[in-house]
Amino acid sequence: MTVAEPAQRRLPGLARLRSGGRDGRPSTAQGRRDTRTGLALVAPALLFVGVFALFPLGFGVYISLTNWPLVGPYQLIGLANYYALLHDSVFLQSILFTLKYTGIVTIPIFVVGYALAVFVRANRPGSTVFRTMIFLPYIVGLVTESYMAVVELQPTSGTVNYVLSKLGLVSDTTAWLVHTGLAMTAISILVVWFYSGFAMMLLMAGMQGIPQEIYESARVDGASWWAAERRLTVPLLRRWIALSLIISVVGSFLAFNQFFIMTDGGPGTSTVTVVMSIYDTAFAQMDVGLASAMSVVLVIVVGLITFVQFRFLQRDGD
């Protein structure tokens, strides 16, 4: 702002124009023009978000109160879909399964991501290259990597069994993707490998925002590296830790791709996630009303997870 002042002094009119707009009360012609132009500029974005995100959200709530089939007429049936959900064992099981999966992968992703961030955060020779390499699995995407994993997890022909059986850890004929526990193990390892680079990038950005001077004075005071990390970095990083946990927990709760591709929910329905359950109800069973009720539950659960984590980690952060 200080830089702008000479210009204002030279052009007294300009200051008036700008103060007219600033308090949001367009008192001048320029101010009114600003309002018109501003609204026109943001209108396309509002249109997109309104039409393809906000409207479907409200529309979904409405559909959840109907017995809407994918084709044909429908009628309002109140909360019947929600009552049906209470007895929908596949859906309830999918919630439990997704929570369990989220519980399994969250801590490893965070711990690995944090350790990697500590490793690459300083600008030493090579650290940029290492960051790029570690982040690569995230860029390539879980869909592509799930296809690769399907091939490599095949019994007798996959690389995973080849390596592990040479090490004497598993039998060469282990069929990873047809046993619930084994499939969960394989998918969890894949996801931690895929995702920890992303957690690393976020946490590293936060760490780089902490001024060096704090560490220097801590060192002068005789604090060990570990003490500085625990007493300084972690508290100062609170907001970034919250963010990385929220993104990873919500992402895990919305899991679909890796399970659809690698197990298709099987064996039986033992690895059906919430989103897969919605997808199946809508597009295979063609019960759009019920699927929308599931979606509403999903939005609420995701909102709650975000809220609780945010409150928990922000509690004494501000």
Place this chain on the structure above:
Amino acid sequence: MAAVRSRRDQAGTPGASRGQDAGRSQRASRSGGRGASARAPGGRTASSRGLGWFIAAGVAISAVFVLPLVWEIFRSLEPESAVASAPSGQSFSHLTFANYQTLLSGQDDIIRNVVNSLVVAVLAAVLTSLVAVLAGYGFALFRFRGSGLAFGLVLLAFMIPFQAVLTPLFLELHFLHLLNSLLGLALFNTTFNLPIGVYVMRNSFLQVPRELVDAARVDGASVPTTLLSVLRPLVLPGIATTALYAFLFSWTEFLGALSFLTNDDLFTLPVALSNVETGTYGAVNYGLLLAGAVIAMIPCVIVYVALQRYYVRGLVSGALKG
């Protein structure tokens, strides 16, 4: 947070956003002189022996993340029979492009799927950038009633998981005749990339010196002229970030494409690969699946490695929003 902020002010960082900080250190590390910035947050100056260990450990860790992907490139060059049977020492003595040839020729070639993916990703990248530039310009440089509310609404879309509006969106696209349409899928991808795009672009425009905008206005430049000739060069990095995000998101997007496209001819590459996986076109062929996955991987790697500084910049800028 208050503690962090005041500490930062004491440290004399002149009003820079953290996004800039990270961007700067990113640059610093590329020109990375050994002495200049070889200090860890722990404050220890790396001795040359320490540096040797750092690089050795870095190579080992990088290998964990990159080798599996490189390995799959080799595997995709094996003949199908080698992919489908027990690995052996001779696996790599017969490298061949046979899987790629099969995949890219014949009746059910995946070239059209690659083209579909490209069309959707490029369209989404262009649309997202265009809409985000306009909105970012409006939010950053025009004060108007409802501006805060409008910005909040755009960011709200960030909170809505697209997985949760899948079914109503399916019906809506059906009514709009945008189901089974690459344009419809691109519009969907655009919408869910807009929040981050608008956020990045608003920050870009906020960093433009205010007097430049005012000078253009005093000179009587119209809004489009100001945007195209005065501001464009200054916000190009932001546009690159936005376009890159939308492109990578769309190129790897699966659930939306799976739900909104039912015509095989319109499938994007990731969806087409699920047909290869389940052997819709005959027997399951893992050689083909690997070759297809590698084809899906290559553009991501090239685009990312070429433009990664924009990606990291956006990551930090987007994350700041909290």
